[in-house]
Amino acid sequence: MTQTTPSGDNTLLQDTIPMRKIGRVERFLGPENYRVLQGMLKTPASIVGFILVLAFILIAVFAPLIVPPVGKNPYVIPRDGFKSDPQPMGTAWKRNAPEKPFWFALTGQEKWTHIFGTSEGQYDIFYGIIWGTRTAFYAGIIVTVSTLLIGILYGAIAAYYGGWVDMLLMRIVDVLSILPSVLAALILAAILTPLIGKSTLPVMLALIAFGWMGYSRFIRADILSVRERDYILAARVIGVKDSRILFHHILPNAIFPTLILASMAIGEVVLSFAGLSFLGVGVEAGYADWGQLLSFARNWITSLNTYWYIITWPGIFLVLFVMGWNLIGDALRDVLDPRMRGKS
Amino acid sequence: MPASYKFKKDEIPGLLGENELASFSARNSEIHPSQERFLLMVNYIIRRLMLVPLLLFGVTVLIFGMLSFLQPVERLALYMRDFPKNDKAIPALIAKYDLDKPMYVQYWNWMWGKVDAQGNRDGGILFGNFGYSRSASQPVAELIQRRFPATLELTIWAVAPVVLVGIWLGVQAAVHHNGFVDQIARIFSIIGTSFPTFVFGLLLLMIFYANLRWFPPGRLSDEFTRIVESASYHRYTTLITIDALLNGRLDIFWDAMRHLIMPILTLSYINWATFLRITRGSMLETLRMEYVTTARAKGLPERDVIYKHAQPNAMLPVVTLAGFSVVGLLAGAVITETVFNYPGIGSAAVRAATSLDVVAMLGFALFDGFILIIAALVVDVLYAFVDPRVRLS
Secondary structure (H helix, E strand, O other): OOOOOOOOOOHHHHHHHOOOOHHHHHHHHHHHHHHHHHHHOOHHHHHHHHHHHHHHHHHHHHHHHHHHOOOOOOOOOEOOOOOOOOHHHHHHHHOOOOOOOOOHHEEEEOOOOOOOOOOOEEHHHHHHHHHHHHHHHHHHHHHHHHHHHHHHHHHHHHHOOHHHHHHHHHHHHHHHOOOHHHHHHHHHHHHHHHOOOOOOHHHHHHHHHHOOOOHHHHHHHHHHHHHHOOOHHHHHHOOHHHHHHHHHHHHHHOOOHHHHHHHHHHHHHHHHHHHHHHHHHOOOOOOHHHHHHHHHHHHHHHOOOOHHHHHHHHHHHHHHHHHHHHHHHHHHHHHHHHHHHOOO | OOOOOOOHHHHHHOOOOOHHHHHHHHHHOOOOHHHHHHHHHEEEEOOOHHHHHHHHHHHHHHHHHHHHHOOOOHHHHHOOOOOOOOHHHHHHHHOOOOOOOOOHHHHHHHHHHHEEOOOOOOOHHOOOOOOOOOOOOOHHHHHHHHHEEEEHHHHHHHHHHHHHHHHHHHHHHHHOOOOHHHHHHHHHHHHHHHHOOOHHHHHHHHHHHHHHHOOOOOOOOHHHHHHOOOOOOOOOOOHHHHHHHHHHHHHHHHHHHHHHHHHHHHHHHHHHHHEEEEHHHHHHHHHOOOOHHHHHOOOHHHHHHHHHHHHHHHHHHHHHHHHHHHHHHHHOOHHHHOOOOOOOHHHHHHHHHHHHOOHHHHHHHHHHHHHHHHHHHHHHHHHHHHHOOOOOO
């Protein structure tokens, strides 16, 4: 290192701390968010996660092109006959066949077959998987957004008012969190099914009813710390309304960690949804849903060695879907960990 | 500031927190400091105990709330076993059990039972009468009694692999931080959290049952079920493995174990990921502490540093997790039991749910709620004893 003598200008400083160019993206996002974004784009795990999720989004969006819909309701898997035994992969379509999709010509085959075989009752597995992707996104997003909204509103009210309101509201949360969530949702879904009919709705409602408590606890803790800041006191001094303080001053400053938590939850929600369908509550048999498709396998466990395709294909898609979200969530958690700050 | 202004607790000059304040007042009232923590502990336990009736009340209200979705006719199953065949008898029965009265009357009847003029009590969950299960055509309490030993047996055998192996994996990942073992553990943990229980269970069934014929589903093979149910066989505990050992029937013991292996593997696999993550995080934090550096500087062997100095202190958050996992198993592993046709309370709840037998389901929920509330109490109190840093106020 060369010896330098202090001079009046800051060339010395420039030499020791090389000035970084701040790009447009960084200026727009701010240093902290930019660091998070950079961290996410550098971790191999999160890249794999993004690719997986993107692939599933494409499958969901282009489902009608991958397998053209059959019948009035495209979410009902077409049945090729009524035989109970699953048929192997490559069996020819006889009845209710969807039109040949554009990509099928590329495979060089003539006959339009059951690519992944058929399940019990001749439901086409490939069709169920592709259209089931839409069900997974639909259920995952609706349940996550609803639980998030309920949780934020509830936690915000509890934290902002404090005192006995907080006490009462949080005890209610305690009570609702006692039962294991699978059991609670299972019961509520089974109660709601006869009332509102078989569809995705009962299971989604049940998952919403027993899924929001975590968010309300989480945001409550964050609001409690933001509430004590001086700018809130200042707002109160000049006579701002309670609701305005809560929604304009406190929530925007406390909401970010909860949103991150929610973004990681979609995979978990889809898991629970598939789990409940697998157990046999909610959607009717033949609905394009991965859990429901897997539940057919329950009748064939003694001969799964011959009928391996009825669990393998839906299983792989479900695992990859959830894994995509978990990989993103895991990387996010690492990047946001305060102890990791300063290391890019 | 007016002269009459009274300081609130947090505003006392010197900013005493509640802990300090408590010890401050304790010192001034001539209580020996060694008794101080004990008194705080008693205080904490009493306050924690007072929460229990509140939670129990909350759970009964929640479950009763779900019951109120049902038609009055369906709620008859809370009080009577046989559904009347004659439709004309139903309105009279509904009136008899107050099912057309306001909800608080019905709640009281549900809790306390309906006592008629002769002093006979129908229903009443406080007396252990959870109603009648239509799908199993027997009282729900009896159904729980019959199914619970299977769940208990599964829990007993699953605890060691779930908890101990999970912790061991976490410690190994932390010790080899960012090394090969850590990376493997990380991949394993992500796959573990992404694998749905039922897909993993079905895969096990495919490999070990359908292909290899090693481990069958269910609880016991038919030929041994006949022996176990025969008169000459003593059933001391109703836990098959333990009874088999007490009867000296190693063949029955081995058969029961063969049925338990796959559920245990599944439960372990889905729980390991969580244990691994929590233990690893806690252990990494502990290994950064200065006393660990001191221990190394003293020249202690690395094995002692890790297992004697670091690990015990890193276990505190894991203790809570372990407590709740074990209780979670006891409350019935719903999906695992269903996949393997294991006759515990989890699979019974699913059977009730799919046959829309709501009264039975809510009976299971009530039973689980009681277990979980008591267990949470035990875990909290134990934790306060184990960790001196827990805030008792």
